[in-house]
Amino acid sequence: MADAMQERRTDYGPPHYEKFLPPIIKENYGKWKYHEILKPGVMVHVSESGAQLFTIRASSGRLISVNKIRKYAELADKYCDGFLRFTSRHNVEFLLSKKGNIDPLIKDLEALGHPVGGIGNAISAIVHTQGWVHCHSAATDASGVVKCVMDDLIEYFTERKLPGKLRIALACCLNMCGAVHCSDIAILGIHRRPPRVDHSRVHKMCEIPNVSASCPTAAIRPATVNGNPSVEVIEERCMFCANCYTVCPAMPLNDPLNDGVSIWVGGKVSNARHEPMFSKLAIPFIPNNPPRWPEVVSAIRNLVELWANNAKKYERMGEWIERIGWPKFFKMSGIEFQKEHIDDFKHAGLTFKRSTHITF
Amino acid sequence: MADAMQERRTDYGPPHYEKFLPPIIKENYGKWKYHEILKPGVMVHVSESGAQLFTIRASSGRLISVNKIRKYAELADKYCDGFLRFTSRHNVEFLLSKKGNIDPLIKDLEALGHPVGGIGNAISAIVHTQGWVHCHSAATDASGVVKCVMDDLIEYFTERKLPGKLRIALACCLNMCGAVHCSDIAILGIHRRPPRVDHSRVHKMCEIPNVSASCPTAAIRPATVNGNPSVEVIEERCMFCANCYTVCPAMPLNDPLNDGVSIWVGGKVSNARHEPMFSKLAIPFIPNNPPRWPEVVSAIRNLVELWANNAKKYERMGEWIERIGWPKFFKMSGIEFQKEHIDDFKHAGLTFKRSTHITF
Amino acid sequence: MADKIPKTPLLDELEKGKWPSFVREIKDAAKTSPMSADLLGQLERSYREKIGHWKHGGIVGVMGYGGGVIGRYSDLPEDFPNVSSFHTMRINQPAGWFYTSEALRQICDIWEARGSGLTNLHGSTGDLVLLGTTTEQLEPIFSELSAIDFDIGGSGSDVRTPSCCCGMARCEWACYDTMAVTYDLTMTYQDEIHRPAFPYKFKFKMSGCPNDCVASIARADMSIIGTWRDKIQVDKAAVKEYADKGMDIKKDVVDNCPGKCMDWDGKELSIANEFCRHCMHCINAMPKALRPGKDRGATILIGSKAPIVEGALLSSVLIPFIKMEPPYQEIKDLVEKMWDFWCDEGKNRERIGEFIQRIGLGNFLEEIGVEPVPEMIAHPRENPYVFYEEYYEEGDEEEEEESN
Amino acid sequence: MADKIPKTPLLDELEKGKWPSFVREIKDAAKTSPMSADLLGQLERSYREKIGHWKHGGIVGVMGYGGGVIGRYSDLPEDFPNVSSFHTMRINQPAGWFYTSEALRQICDIWEARGSGLTNLHGSTGDLVLLGTTTEQLEPIFSELSAIDFDIGGSGSDVRTPSCCCGMARCEWACYDTMAVTYDLTMTYQDEIHRPAFPYKFKFKMSGCPNDCVASIARADMSIIGTWRDKIQVDKAAVKEYADKGMDIKKDVVDNCPGKCMDWDGKELSIANEFCRHCMHCINAMPKALRPGKDRGATILIGSKAPIVEGALLSSVLIPFIKMEPPYQEIKDLVEKMWDFWCDEGKNRERIGEFIQRIGLGNFLEEIGVEPVPEMIAHPRENPYVFYEEYYEEGDEEEEEESN
Numbered sequence A, B: 001m002a003d004a005m006q007e008r009r010t011d012y013g014p015p016h017y018e019k020f021l022p023p024i025i026k027e028n029y030g031k032w033k034y035h036e037i038l039k040p041g042v043m044v045h046v047s048e049s050g051a052q053l054f055t056i057r058a059s060s061g062r063l064i065s066v067n068k069i070r071k072y073a074e075l076a077d078k079y080c081d082g083f084l085r086f087t088s089r090h091n092v093e094f095l096l097s098k099k100g101n102i103d104p105l106i107k108d109l110e111a112l113g114h115p116v117g118g119i120g121n122a123i124s125a126i127v128h129t130q131g132w133v134h135c136h137s138a139a140t141d142a143s144g145v146v147k148c149v150m151d152d153l154i155e156y157f158t159e160r161k162l163p164g165k166l167r168i169a170l171a172c173c174l175n176m177c178g179a180v181h182c183s184d185i186a187i188l189g190i191h192r193r194p195p196r197v198d199h200s201r202v203h204k205m206c207e208i209p210n211v212s213a214s215c216p217t218a219a220i221r222p223a224t225v226n227g228n229p230s231v232e233v234i235e236e237r238c239m240f241c242a243n244c245y246t247v248c249p250a251m252p253l254n255d256p257l258n259d260g261v262s263i264w265v266g267g268k269v270s271n272a273r274h275e276p277m278f279s280k281l282a283i284p285f286i287p288n289n290p291p292r293w294p295e296v297v298s299a300i301r302n303l304v305e306l307w308a309n310n311a312k313k314y315e316r317m318g319e320w321i322e323r324i325g326w327p328k329f330f331k332m333s334g335i336e337f338q339k340e341h342i343d344d345f346k347h348a349g350l351t352f353k354r355s356t357h358i359t360f
Numbered sequence C, D: 001m002a003d004k005i006p007k008t009p010l011l012d013e014l015e016k017g018k019w020p021s022f023v024r025e026i027k028d029a030a031k032t033s034p035m036s037a038d039l040l041g042q043l044e045r046s047y048r049e050k051i052g053h054w055k056h057g058g059i060v061g062v063m064g065y066g067g068g069v070i071g072r073y074s075d076l077p078e079d080f081p082n083v084s085s086f087h088t089m090r091i092n093q094p095a096g097w098f099y100t101s102e103a104l105r106q107i108c109d110i111w112e113a114r115g116s117g118l119t120n121l122h123g124s125t126g127d128l129v130l131l132g133t134t135t136e137q138l139e140p141i142f143s144e145l146s147a148i149d150f151d152i153g154g155s156g157s158d159v160r161t162p163s164c165c166c167g168m169a170r171c172e173w174a175c176y177d178t179m180a181v182t183y184d185l186t187m188t189y190q191d192e193i194h195r196p197a198f199p200y201k202f203k204f205k206m207s208g209c210p211n212d213c214v215a216s217i218a219r220a221d222m223s224i225i226g227t228w229r230d231k232i233q234v235d236k237a238a239v240k241e242y243a244d245k246g247m248d249i250k251k252d253v254v255d256n257c258p259g260k261c262m263d264w265d266g267k268e269l270s271i272a273n274e275f276c277r278h279c280m281h282c283i284n285a286m287p288k289a290l291r292p293g294k295d296r297g298a299t300i301l302i303g304s305k306a307p308i309v310e311g312a313l314l315s316s317v318l319i320p321f322i323k324m325e326p327p328y329q330e331i332k333d334l335v336e337k338m339w340d341f342w343c344d345e346g347k348n349r350e351r352i353g354e355f356i357q358r359i360g361l362g363n364f365l366e367e368i369g370v371e372p373v374p375e376m377i378a379h380p381r382e383n384p385y386v387f388y389e390e391y392y393e394e395g396d397e398e399e400e401e402e403s404n
């Protein structure tokens, strides 16, 4: 390690990507002409030059051990000269120039327990976050819920039988590290109990003015509790954003009885057809039910199938709901409409129905 | 008058409308089957019974003298047994059962200086307000501007050569008594100079706490000016809403140098096709130029013709602009886009372009 | 008296042109009314100076009424003594603005004798506006009006004079009797119209169908708009006739349908009524062929207003569909519940629409006892900031989940 | 060591099913890593108790770096001593997430020796996340990583590790070189990435076209999205081929065009490009027949973020179109102007998008010297509350009109 120290460098940045590009990509960089999806999880990109690049996409799981990564490396060596990549949804992609290698690679991947798919009108991997595996703020686990939901939806990953793409994301708290706020279906961990102030620690760990300032609803005010400067929370004002907890560890919201997940629908990111949309609240609360979260799993299957059976070709979840209207969505999904669905935040008035465009 | 006092009644309400309905309406009330526009300003409603009611609509002007009303009464007696009505846009309508009376009535109306029209795909009368004729708050005159604009647009009232209806409204201050906020074209009187506080009168006429409270931007704070309790205005915070003036006469905003009108476009009220829409700012400011406001007149003609030449059948101004996009609207209209067009009020963020849906 | 008419070079420019000239009207009135003559003079001054010359209104009115008169005073009383006070009276128009020549003449006679002889037919709320008189004349005018059964309308923080489209009287699309409802509400709420007792004004506007010909969705605290909930009535032969006459039904009608629920195969027009948004377009386009369904009623919307001071609002859905049958008790009960709550909790000069935004629609519904339904919203919330009112404590029973 | 692996009846349920199991991964790592074994134990406890067992992160890091490491401590250190501290390191991934087997193996060797052996490929910002190690190991890990040329990414109030779609490397629609820009910005802003000095985090995400395959418009303070401004390239023969193969071009393509600017007469596809919104749909639907135009560049959008605490934001247009040529100086100048202003005026923990909302887009543009254009807005203001900064005084000359 000593010698490592001598040559200590900083701010040298990541390695240049060119080091990791297969020759066929270097040669055809920026020259791709079109692509075709050959079968689930397999596509070919054809270059102006006629060159063909075959991509095999497999589910990776995201939380993986070094041994698994080494297995990927072996497969890459065996089938594509050691070149591979990962996607923005955390799948692994092997970049082949030999068509003949496609099927053997798929066999090996499936043997390894990594199904191939997710390309085209499919459900791809669920973007997700840390959950109980590594975050202090989590209202639910991330990897566990994702595993259960994808086990159930696997057919939609390995086949292409949907009207369009369906993107699912999960975030284990309102910080939304999964950026779930624009997903066809979002699973969001939520707290439902106001922070419990540990008065013995607040004055040691937190700056009281910052803590009160952190609350968007002004629910926190300074108070002196058994001699110590601390804060008190006006509970009716709290909407459980946990911003106070982020700035002050002495007021955790985590609570087994009241934490759980909410389900959101109809968001999208792409500009294709409809402009990007935020996801909207569908199911306000489902209690955590580890290890398999059966209620969450079936709620999501219900939503996926409802959309799959009713949307027109290309229609994303949100585009479909916009066409039929939200009242029909609630009716068809069997989800009960509640007070919680009605916005009461900053721009609430703009979410009211300001016309007579009603379906009966 | 003495005897009038004896029989003094209150809260008896307006006369019952039935007293004023012609027999043909009483007989066919709720039984109308369809209507047809026969020619500009003339339509017939046909009843289940086959009965035909002919309506002749003429511009009235709204600010009218008793003599003019008596003239209307004469015409009503002459052509339709004394029955007439006024519309929600302040035109006058004669209700004929005899088809033969249509043309003579039109001749008489035109002789009287009241053109017939405004039905169907036309520009109807401009809904407007008091202006300098009767209101203390006016930033422009109402009747005068309306007269000039309609003199210029008269062809669109007396003919039917537009893609759809076009509704123009005018309000002489931000109180918007004309409810101009949902018009295809709105003319809005605006102040642009902060209130000038008459410190000698504030403490006599106004409740200082109410005055400061009335300001949405918190631009007003209590102050003592040469001994008297009064208020001071932080001018950079003022956006000239005149709410303070409404509650305190001692701080007028009226100012010949800075008052004028702004032009708004693309609003609608009906639910036909597109949901109702607010009007949006097109021209931030045009100085008052009485008696004929030529700049306002030509700006509006420009807008009307631009829409008339480019909109599809049925497309209201706002529907057309939504289809082509605002950048194209500014380009085609030649109106310069300025900082003033960018919203900076409560929901401003939602008016930003949150996609790559851009035309070039 | 004609000699008293002032020189008005600027205003004279407004006698030109084809549109009716208000200047000619004022001059006409000025022939017999010194008030109108001074109005003309003051207005010419405003045109020259580019500024109004009216002072803030004071409180004036008639005995027993708290509203209906707008006090107005000139700020140039020396120059224009006859308009030193120049108040307007808001007279409650007959529903639908129907008149007989006789009724109008009676009003003219009263107003010529005791006022400026100038009017607005009508004010933009809907009243018959008598434009300009003195304080002493208010009481006599009122008693003479009452002799011909015309009463005063609203102003100030009260119920404003309700108004409506002509509805069933002259329109085939009226889904309920707008004039009957307007008359009924006006009579039921006489006290609320005449005696301001609210945080701010409250306006009713009644339209017979979603075309909304009184712009109720834009400018009424309560907008009652007719609609239907069964199938659109289709006369196939008449549809064909439109097609034969050269109407491009696909382009003009089907492609403009916001519900995307119509289809035209060149012969048959089919409508998936369960996705119809009741926008009226197809009916507007083919009045002889299509008509609203037979199961008719109204949608009740709440809260529209002009921008002062939190920004303009459109009314939003409160009751998606309600049958409109006299005595409209269900609506009145609802209105009164809302008023009670608004009067208790509303701030001064806070319209009910602003009030709902401040306290939250969900809470508002709870207070007035209306169940939330998805028809009330354009879409569910996008933000995760839900206020849950209760939570489990350790040792709670499952049953004790939060009440809402 | 295998005996050290705790019993995990609940987690074992997550080894079932077809989707890759993270539990199997942790168990696999646990064979050689006591850390991972304790992680497994603590996680089983969380599953039993339905609550996480991590404490708030403390400040830990490597010499000379202010970010890139997330401190994490167990709240059950007695029961699970090996995760009493369990920090993650964010390693700056190569642009586009391309690797060679060799590079991956080198990372694995380092991490197996000095960390939990668990990773996230990748974190949702894009980093290669090394999941769990102790404070002492941070420095050695860093020096070994630097020996293989991998550097640390961002965390805290700094520039976060930029990421991008694969762009020109593997996509025919890339309108600019996303990976080149990502690498360039990453290298240019090494100091800003490694030393938090902003009011809050700042994220760059680069997508090659409006499909936005890195979701940049939803989760980047600056979103750079490729587009074109000339005609869509059409291969008529190929269009016909799609039609012949049975594609319903009217229904699938034309009717889905948001610009309503396409027409299909059964033979010819025509596009009114001046109304094209560059949404990509038609190109997505017919990749062999249609391609983005030749005059390519990018749209720069600003300000998206997650909801905490003013509500989620989408990025909005700042520069409608810009050519993307190295060294991208124009963009860097713009970025630095924005940073300066944001650093001077932004509040603590206020993202730049929230900052713009607070001070007003118009004012923001003035400060950074960008001309307002209508492409920046969905529509002009609906409220009449315009702040005019100057007004005429009596006696002013016409010239002295307000500056803006």
Ligand code: SRM
Pocket: A035, A086, A087, A088, A089, A090, A091, A118, A119, A120, A121, A124, A125, A127, A164, A165, A167, A182, A183, A184, A267, A268, A269, A270, A271, A272, A314, A316, D096, D164, D165, D166, D167, D170, D171, D172, D173, D211, D212, D213, D214, D215, D284, D285
């Ligand atoms: C590999 C990847 C980019 C990368 O550098 O990692 C990628 C690659 C492609 N995307 Fe993507 N997209 C990728 C994430 C995304 C995302 C981001 C996300 O999901 O978080 C989006 C936005 C999703 C959204 O709107 O919410 C995205 C929206 C699209 C779309 C628009 C689909 C739509 O109709 O809205 C297309 C066009 C299409 O599929 O027809 C597209 C098309 C494509 C094409 C066909 C582009 C091409 O010609 O190569 C690529 C393969 C098709 C496929 O995956 O179905 N890609 N694509 C990402 C794969 C993620 C995965 O493992 O599944």
Ligand code: SRM
Pocket: B035, B086, B087, B088, B089, B090, B091, B118, B119, B120, B121, B124, B125, B127, B164, B165, B167, B182, B183, B184, B267, B268, B269, B270, B271, B272, B314, B316, C096, C164, C165, C166, C167, C170, C171, C172, C173, C211, C212, C213, C214, C215, C284, C285
């Ligand atoms: C007489 C009046 C109602 C009243 O009781 O006074 C009325 C009467 C009719 N309206 Fe209206 N509308 C009347 C004000 C309105 C208003 C309110 C306003 O202008 O302030 C609107 C909403 C305007 C808006 O959306 O901003 C209105 C939006 C419509 C529409 C929808 C037009 C559209 O495409 O958006 C129709 C349908 C149509 O014209 O095809 C309609 C249709 C009609 C029909 C055809 C209904 C019928 O079958 O009798 C009537 C005559 C047609 C015409 O005027 O073109 N009426 N109509 C009002 C005449 C005002 C005037 O003097 O011009």
Ligand code: SRM
Pocket: B128, B129, B130, B134, B135, B136, B137, B175, B176, B177, B178, B179, B246, C057, C070, C072, C088, C090, C120, C122, C123, C124, C125, C126, C127, C128, C129, C153, C161, C201, C203, C218, C219, C220, C304, C305, C306, C307, C308, C309, C351
């Ligand atoms: C006469 C009339 C304009 C006209 O020429 O037609 C009018 C005239 C005045 N309105 Fe209005 N409003 C008139 C219809 C409206 C409407 C339209 C409507 O009712 O459909 C609106 C917009 C809709 C709404 O209610 O929001 C309207 C919104 C206002 C406001 C803003 C209220 C708000 O909440 O935003 C004010 C300010 C106030 O209330 O203090 C206002 C205040 C006024 C005052 C009383 C001025 C004041 O601040 O004291 C005006 C007296 C002028 C005068 O001297 O005669 N007037 N006012 C209309 C009443 C005539 C009638 O009764 O028929």
Ligand code: SRM
Pocket: A128, A129, A130, A134, A135, A136, A137, A175, A176, A177, A178, A179, A246, D057, D070, D072, D088, D090, D120, D122, D123, D124, D125, D126, D127, D128, D129, D153, D161, D201, D203, D218, D219, D220, D304, D305, D306, D307, D308, D309, D351
């Ligand atoms: C590791 C990661 C989740 C993951 O499993 O992938 C993550 C993990 C954390 N995020 Fe995040 N964020 C991660 C991507 C995101 C994203 C997505 C993105 O960057 O594309 C977002 C939403 C987009 C955005 O930036 O708004 C995100 C929005 C937040 C926020 C809310 C920020 C906001 O302005 O709304 C917080 C709260 C904060 O900053 O205090 C946060 C805070 C955190 C903290 C540091 C918890 C905290 O409050 O201190 C988490 C540490 C967990 C742990 O112990 O490892 N994280 N965080 C992601 C970073 C990995 C990487 O570098 O690749």
Ligand code: SF4
Pocket: A129, A130, A131, A135, A136, A137, A138, A139, A171, A172, A173, A174, A175, A176, A177, A178
């Ligand atoms: S979403 Fe919340 S709980 Fe999950 S990783 Fe991010 S900060 Fe932690």
Ligand code: SF4
Pocket: A194, A195, A214, A215, A216, A217, A218, A219, A220, A233, A237, A238, A239, A240, A241, A242, A243, A244, A245, A253
């Ligand atoms: S959780 Fe959010 S709302 Fe509740 S007290 Fe903390 S900061 Fe305030």
Ligand code: SF4
Pocket: B129, B130, B131, B135, B136, B137, B138, B139, B171, B172, B173, B174, B175, B176, B177, B178
């Ligand atoms: S709009 Fe303003 S100025 Fe005009 S009448 Fe109404 S309150 Fe008076």
Ligand code: SF4
Pocket: B194, B195, B214, B215, B216, B217, B218, B219, B220, B233, B237, B238, B239, B240, B241, B242, B243, B244, B245, B253
């Ligand atoms: S005009 Fe409006 S913004 Fe200006 S000081 Fe008065 S109340 Fe405030």
Ligand code: SF4
Pocket: C165, C166, C167, C171, C172, C173, C174, C175, C207, C208, C209, C210, C211, C212, C213, C214
């Ligand atoms: S609102 Fe409807 S019912 Fe009333 S007049 Fe207009 S079209 Fe007829």
Ligand code: SF4
Pocket: B273, C256, C257, C258, C259, C260, C261, C262, C271, C275, C276, C277, C278, C279, C280, C281, C282, C283
């Ligand atoms: S009324 Fe409107 S929504 Fe309903 S079918 Fe006709 S056009 Fe479509």
Ligand code: SF4
Pocket: D165, D166, D167, D171, D172, D173, D174, D175, D207, D208, D209, D210, D211, D212, D213, D214
């Ligand atoms: S964003 Fe566009 S260029 Fe980048 S991968 Fe997706 S489709 Fe291709």
Ligand code: SF4
Pocket: A273, D256, D257, D258, D259, D260, D261, D262, D271, D275, D276, D277, D278, D279, D280, D281, D282, D283
């Ligand atoms: S890119 Fe989108 S907007 Fe442009 S023509 Fe194609 S479908 Fe229409």
